[in-house]
Amino acid sequence: MARFLLHWLVIAVALGAAAHFVPGIHIASGPVLVVSALVLGLVNAIVRPVLVVLTLPLTVLTLGIFYLIVNGAAFGLAAALVPGFTVASLGSAVLGSIVVALVSWAFAGLIRAAHAEPSRRG
Numbered sequence: 001m002a003r004f005l006l007h008w009l010v011i012a013v014a015l016g017a018a019a020h021f022v023p024g025i026h027i028a029s030g031p032v033l034v035v036s037a038l039v040l041g042l043v044n045a046i047v048r049p050v051l052v053v054l055t056l057p058l059t060v061l062t063l064g065i066f067y068l069i070v071n072g073a074a075f076g077l078a079a080a081l082v083p084g085f086t087v088a089s090l091g092s093a094v095l096g097s098i099v100v101a102l103v104s105w106a107f108a109g110l111i112r113a114a115h116a117e118p119s120r121r122g
Contacts, residue, residue, distance in 0.1 A: 006111070012037035014103035015096075022099055024092030028084030036085040040078040040100070048074040071097035 015037050019027040027033050051070045052059070059066040072094035079087040087093045 008037055008041065010104055010107045010111075011041055011100070013107065014100040015040060017103045018096040018099040022092055022095045024088030025079075025096045026086045032082060032084035036078060036082045039082050039085075040075065043074050043078045043081075047077060068094050068098070071101070075100070 012033055015027070016033055019025045019033075027036060048070065051073060052067070055066060055070055059070070069090070072090055075097040076087050076090065076093040079085045079093070087096065
């Protein structure tokens with residue numbers, strides 16, 4: 001349960017960073033940010049894998065570039081499901097999904113390093 005909450009917090013921070021840095025992404029308030037992070041996590045866990053399988057031939061044909069569009073579509077779907085979370089265009093959604101992925105990756109690395117540090121002293 002703690003791991004889920006930590007992941008949810010990381011996604012919320014990453015989503016806040018995307019709203020701050022990417023023009024066209026707007027989050028109305030803190031509670032909307034929290035709900036948006038939860039919905040984005042659910043969309044990424046349930047809908048995005050189906051989209052990846054359905055668009056696999058196109059992704060292979062474009063040497064993986066279409067995967068960015070799939071991520072942007074999942075991001076846009078999350079925005080469509082949450083009132084107060086808006087994305088102006090597919091381009092904003094793609095950039096937002098890239099920012100969320102990079103910030104999440106960075107936080108995961110920091111968390112992994114923090115957990116690995118005490119065991120090295122052991």
